[in-house]
Amino acid sequence: MTSDQVVEFTSVFPGFSNGGDRAIVVKDKDSTEIISASYLGEDNDNSGADIHYRYPTDGKEMRKEQGSAIPTPRTIEASQVPETPVTVPEDPDDEEAPTIEHMPITESSSFLLVEVEATITDNTAVPLATLYFKEKGTDSFTSVTMNPSAEDPTIYSAEIPSKSVQTDVVYYIEATDGWNEARTEEYTISVEKADIDFETIPPFLVTEVMPDTANIGGSDGYEFIEIYNNTNQAIDFSDYKLNYRYDKDPSRDVIWPSVPEDVVIPAGETLVFWIINANNGNATVADFNAHYGTNLVENEDIVRIYSGGMANGGSRGLVVKTNVGKEISVSYYNDTTADDTQPDKGIVFKYPEDGSIEAMKVSAGVEDGTPGAVEVFQVPEDPAPFVEDSVAPTIENVTESTEMDEKETIQIAADVQEKRIATDYFSVNVYTDTEIGKVADVPSGEIAD
Numbered sequence: 001m002t003s004d005q006v007v008e009f010t011s012v013f014p015g016f017s018n019g020g021d022r023a024i025v026v027k028d029k030d031s032t033e034i035i036s037a038s039y040l041g042e043d044n045d046n047s048g049a050d051i052h053y054r055y056p057t058d059g060k061e062m063r064k065e066q067g068s069a070i071p072t073p074r075t076i077e078a079s080q081v082p083e084t085p086v087t088v089p090e091d092p093d094d095e096e097a098p099t100i101e102h103m104p105i106t107e108s109s110s111f112l113l114v115e116v117e118a119t120i121t122d123n124t125a126v127p128l129a130t131l132y133f134k135e136k137g138t139d140s141f142t143s144v145t146m147n148p149s150a151e152d153p154t155i156y157s158a159e160i161p162s163k164s165v166q167t168d169v170v171y172y173i174e175a176t177d178g179w180n181e182a183r184t185e186e187y188t189i190s191v192e193k194a195d196i197d198f199e200t201i202p203p204f205l206v207t208e209v210m211p212d213t214a215n216i217g218g219s220d221g222y223e224f225i226e227i228y229n230n231t232n233q234a235i236d237f238s239d240y241k242l243n244y245r246y247d248k249d250p251s252r253d254v255i256w257p258s259v260p261e262d263v264v265i266p267a268g269e270t271l272v273f274w275i276i277n278a279n280n281g282n283a284t285v286a287d288f289n290a291h292y293g294t295n296l297v298e299n300e301d302i303v304r305i306y307s308g309g310m311a312n313g314g315s316r317g318l319v320v321k322t323n324v325g326k327e328i329s330v331s332y333y334n335d336t337t338a339d340d341t342q343p344d345k346g347i348v349f350k351y352p353e354d355g356s357i358e359a360m361k362v363s364a365g366v367e368d369g370t371p372g373a374v375e376v377f378q379v380p381e382d383p384a385p386f387v388e389d390s391v392a393p394t395i396e397n398v399t400e401s402t403e404m405d406e407k408e409t410i411q412i413a414a415d416v417q418e419k420r421i422a423t424d425y426f427s428v429n430v431y432t433d434t435e436i437g438k439v440a441d442v443p444s445g446e447i448a449d
Contacts, residue, residue: 001073001074005074015342015343015344015345017343021038021040021041022038022039023036023037023038023039024036024037024038031126033060034060035056035060035061035062036060036061036062037051037053037061037062038061039051039064043064043067043068045068046214047068048071049067049068049069049070049071050069050070050071051064051066051067051068051069052064052065052066052069052072052077052080053065053080054079054080054081055080055081055082065077065079065080094123094124094125094177094179094180095179095180096122096123096124096180097122097175097176097177097180097181097182098120098121098122098127098129098175098176098177098180098181098182099120099121099122099182100118100119100120100129100173100175100182100183100184101118101119101120102116102117102118102119102173102184103117104187105171105187105189106187106188106189106190107189107190107191107192108165108169108189108190108191108192109165109191109192109194110165110166110167110191110192110193110194111162111163111165111166111350111353111360111362111377112162112165113159113160113161113162113165114159114160114165114169114189115157115158115159115160116131116146116157116158116159116160116171116173117155117156117157118146118155118156118157118173118184119154119155119156120146120154120156120173120175121154122175122177124177125177125178126148126153127175127176127177128145128175128176128177128178129145129146129156129158129173129174129175130143130144130145130146130173130174130175131143131144131145131146131158131160131171131172131173132144132171132172132173132174133160133164133169133170133171134169134170134171135164135166135167135168135169135170136167136168136169136170136188137167142164144158144159144160145158146158146173156175160189161362161363161366162360162361162362162363163348163362163363163377165189165191166191166377167191168188168189168190168191169188169189169191170186170187170188170189171186171187171189172184172185172186172187194353194354196353196380197355198380198381198382198384199384199385200355201230201351201352201380201384202230202320202328202329202351202352202357202384203229203230203231203235203328203384203386204227204228204229204230204235204240204320204328204329205227205228205230205329205331205349205351205359205378205379206225206226206227206228206318206319206320206329206330206331206349206359207226207227207228207270207331207348207349207350207359207374207378207379208224208225208226208346208347208348208349208369208370208371208374209224209225209226209310209318209331209333209346209347209349210222210223210224210225210344210345210346210347210369210371211223211309211310211311211312211316211333211340211341211347212312212341212342212343212344212345213291213343213344213369214291214343214344215279216279216280216283217279217280218279219277219278219279219280219309220275220277220280220309221279221280221283221287221291222274222280222288222291222292222344222369223274223275223277223309223310224272224273224274224275224288224369224371225242225272225273225275225305225310225318226270226271226272226273226371226372226374227242227265227270227271227273227320228268228269228270228374228378228379229265229266229267229268229269229270229271230268230351230379230380230383230384231267231383231384231385231386232267232268232383232384232385232386233267233386234264234265234266234267235264235265235267235386236262236263236264237258237261237262237263237264237265237271238261238262238263239322239323240320240321240322240323240328241255241256241257241320241321241322241323242255242256242257242258242273242305242318242319242320243255243256243318243319243320243321244256244307244310244316244317244318244319245316245317245318245319245330245332246314246315246316247314247315247316247317248315248317248332248335250319250327253319253321256273256305256307257305258273258303258304258305259303259304259305259306260299260303263299263300263303267383268379268383269301270301270372270373270374271301271302271303272296272301272302272303272371272372273302273303273304273305274288274302274303274304274305275304275305275307275309275310276304276305276306276307277306277307277308277309278308285297285298285302288302288371292368292369292370292371294370294371294372294373296371296372301372302371302372311334312339312341313334313339313341314334315332315333315334315335316332316333316334317330317331317332317333317335318330318331327357328357329352329357329358329359330357330358330359331349331358331359331361332358332361333347333361333364335361338364339365340361340364340365341364341365342365342366344368344369345364345365345366345367345368345369346363346367346368346369346370347361347363347364347365348361348362348363348364348367348375348378349361349362349378350362350377350378350379351378351379351380362377362378
């Protein structure tokens with residue numbers, strides 16, 4: 001096929017669901033359904049085959065002609081179409097283009113989702129509207145369909161994703177009634193970058209999460225979590241653990257240890273955690289690499305976590321903690337009304353800019369997963385300095401009593417000092433000839449009582 005025989009769909013679209021129960025619908029300018037073609041999960045085997053349809057004898061739904069068929073774009077069999085074509089009425093005598101009323105957006109903060117809104121009307125039809133945007137200084141625009149409001153169908157809106165708002169953005173709006181087109185001038189959004197204290201950025205960042213993937217045996221086969229070593233030194237991850245958080249409630253955190261645990265993450269590199277559930281345990285890293293087009297090496301830059309997996313619905317968080325519970329960083333998904341999960345589409349995060357440990361979500365359910373690879377905007381230009389802790393904590397006995405009756409309860413207190421760089425929480429065990437007490441999660445400089 002030549003380029004003039006193919007229409008490239010450049011709008012934000014996550015792709016067809018392999019699970020099925022989906023349909024393609026053709027509608028007219030008034031949103032009246034003309035024809036549809038649906039498919040189920042059983043019609044798709046992920047082999048590259050497709051589904052051929054034939055015209056309906058009644059109704060508006062195409063009938064399935066053949067499943068698991070060889071794709072034949074622009075080629076049809078005689079049985080797929082009726083012998084007599086449909087007669088289409090002549091185009092109306094309409095020379096008036098739609099009217100677009102829009103208040104230009106002039107500024108935005110970086111990595112902030114921008115909603116573009118316009119009032120669009122036409123004298124004869126319900127217009128179709130498209131938003132085009134690009135980074136200033138680049139050539140190609142990205143297009144996004146603008147949808148009418150349910151409350152007022154003349155008000156159309158679309159969003160410029162936060163990931164696309166890194167530098168100044170140029171955009172315009174185009175509308176058509178099917179015969180005539182209207183277009184606004186190009187507008188520029190001035191993007192203000194945050195003043196960031198890079199020393200406050202966590203040493204580990206959760207940069208991508210993939211909660212929903214193609215299945216193996218009926219369960220997600222390739223879920224993963226990607227973390228990034230944001231320091232200038234290699235770090236042994238055995239001093240840390242991933243935690244799975246329900247909602248935003250730390251009291252419900254579940255520790256997800258990796259196998260193996262003692263993997264060293266080089267400075268400025270990533271480690272991928274592959275979720276192994278009851279059905280994908282026989283899959284190999286070679287299978288994982290084939291699925292994502294990667295070249296990860298087992299127990300070097302990809303390890304396994306044995307778990308039921310990440311939820312597709314409900315607010316969840318992935319937290320990096322030290323082994324004694326100190327939170328290093330956290331990334332949340334499904335934490336708004338939007339559903340962030342789409343099959344094999346990653347949820348992408350960048351480093352926090354506000355001095356907190358919570359990563360910024362910049363893309364969800366749009367782009368293919370890229371385990372083991374981060375984009376430039378996701379991580380700081382300069383890594384955080386990491387000072388190896390080689391000094392043991394000091395303990396001062398501050399127990400007030402030196403003598404007491406053998407029947408009285410003994411209260412033993414210790415002042416734990418020495419600020420640690422990576423792991424600045426402690427567990428304190430108290431012994432006579434056997435252990436008689438334990439206090440966990442004692443902050444540096446606090447008294448263990």
